[in-house]
């Protein structure tokens with residue numbers, strides 16, 4: 486076919502190409518917005534008005550090497566009883582993009598399911614994208630009761 490006899494001249498081709506490029510950008514951007522909304526709704530914690538103030542948890546409720554998750558001032562938090570019996574109370578909100586970490590009792594590590602961030606039982610980063618340790622929460626132990634806050 487002779488290019489000079491084509492139905493579309495160069496300016497029309499350029500116009501159609503620009504329109505298709507714009508539609509592609511809109512599709513990608515729209516998809517990113519929807520994906521971001523789903524991610525934020527399901528994975529990033531939202532503060533609530535419940536459980537403000539101090540939280541108490543009996544030490545005997547936790548076996549060595551176990552973790553107990555709870556809500557503290559509207560955010561996910563966790564009490565860990567390490568294998569040596571020492572306690573740690575941490576924010577369970579990952580310092581990378583805010584997903585909730587999970588406790589792997591077998592490995593004695595926290596794992597962030599979003600981007601494979603790993604933390605020690607004290608909340609220190611082992612590997613992955615988290616830029617800093619899990620936040621430590623204030624607590625004390627008296628008469629077998631852990632009081633957080």
Ligand code: FES
Nearest residue numbers: 579581582597602
């Ligand atoms: S949000 Fe936890 S590793 Fe990305």
